Amino acid sequence: MAAFNESRYESMVYKRCGRWGVKLPAVSLGAWQTYGGYVDDATSKRCLFRAFDLGITHFDFANNYGEPNGNAEAVCGRIIKEMPRNELLISTKAGFLMWPGPYGEWLSRKYLLSSLDDSLRRLQLDYVDLFYAHRPDPDTPTDEVMDALDQAVRSGKALYVGLSNHDADDTRAKHAHAVAYHTARPIINQVRYHMFERQVEQGTLQACAECGMGVIAYCPLAQGLLTDKYLASQTPADSRLGRSTDICAKRLADREPIEKVRKLDALARRRGQTLAQLAIVWLLRRPEMTSVLIGASRPEQIEEDVAALTNATFAAEELAEIEAILS
Template identity: 45%
Template sequence: MPVRRAGNTGFQLPAISFGMWHSFGEQANYADARDVILSAFDAGIFSFDLAANYGPGSYAAESLFGQVFARELKPYRDELVISSKAGYHMWPGPYGQMSSRKTLMASLDRSLQAMGLDYVDIFYSHRFDPDTNPEETAVALNDLVRQGKTLYVGISNYTAEQSLAMIKIFKELHTPFVVDQVSYNLLNQSAAADGLFDRLRENNAGVVAYGPLAEGLLTDKYLDGIPADVDIHWSNQSLLDGQDGRQRMVTKLRALNEVAKSRGQKLADMALAWLLHDPVVTSVITGASRPEHLKENIQAVQQLAFDDEQLAKIQQILQA
């Protein structure tokens, strides 16, 4: 498993991180969760991405991870990167979401309790709060570092302009800001087009990409058609818009699949590898409910190189 650095910071992540957004809620089976988490660690994935609202059920995924950590992974704490986030709905009431000082501090305390940790390695503001001054959010994150509750800070789902405003404050405070986590995949390159990646390069920070397979679109599952009831994350919903949007997407997927086959890869493997061909992408978050699914994703890091012709062909397909 390749290890990649965020800019020129000391923060390093495996090329693939394990995300616990799906399949790790209150109804999850402990034995299954244990097997896939330990399979990830054994494969060189030492980064586990969580959030207060991952579940379903507030702090549910974190509680489940905490059980596995306490029984299996605690001796390896210094080799693990464990992250949490706050910002989406966590509990009823005005402080149960967004990024005020009170919300961020209360949520991290709950996360630490749920996971049985003294600190997390990185804590994110999960989304931009339009009603709270960015300085309040940035100062709160900085104070959590000073309190020893997180080693680094990050932001997630922020635009380039919103990120730059936060970075300016982080620099003034000497806050160890290292990564911006965004939805990013072959089909949805809006974060890069927004200029976000350029701003992060300029400020020696990295990108953590989530949704790398666009909820399964970038697999061989939909090469024969996309059903009307396919559930797409909000950040990717526009991909299927317009007249004949689903059929046009199938045409693109089939063409991309041909490029993948020419590389000796599956479409999903190529989609993950493509994300990592840009050095600003520090890690790609994938999830899995079973170890065998995880193994399929890990194959992508065995072939990360693209030649100019392949990159040009991919962009030609996407722009058609």
């Protein structure tokens, strides 16, 4: 077991996940494109260790993260082995395409449960703390999905279950089913939410609160756009856009919001923080939010992002100015 900072729990903020007893750090760390992907294994380890030293206890995966699919779990599984398992909240997901044929995606019981077994093997874990339905499935009935998630819990392979990319109606329907049939209730919704993507404010956040669920925001920095790295006219070679040919990374190539980014950057500086920090605490202004799920290609980014929590309140005029910039 590696040695970690003994004061790691002193400065992080931990928030209860909706009505549930389990707490998440206000900043969590995910592995999507980075660990087991374009970040080398040694740097991945330094990131996870530094995150934990800073009080980040929640690490997020999915079956398909990394290059090739599954590599994020394989690489980080080896790292997590050196960390105190009971102090970690590990999540994974199934829902997007993982293997060919009719059983390799969406939310059938067959796919969800076989994918969870594969994830546990790659992560070298007996259980994950949280297992997600990664996206709603228009063809699999709610009872099949919720029974499969319940089976994951009852078999001891997951402690909690969650939903991801579910809108207000999807969230309410799955939660209501679990309540009616006394199956494992989803405790959280993992949603895309950042300054340029605010769809969840149109009902999803409210639905989660009504269902007693927490909310965790993914891509809070719009994959790096909400930092100062793309303000220069030249894309940095050591950035996600510079390194990755992934279609998601290519979304960063849209320079249309850059003028807004410049204004937000100026506002952040006036507040004495960086743009990344502003983007993080702006999400946490909403009472429904449990955590902000960042990605990071180096430990220094995690240090900067976690330090956002030291300046997390907004004057009404600042919030109005942000609205004006974003509108």
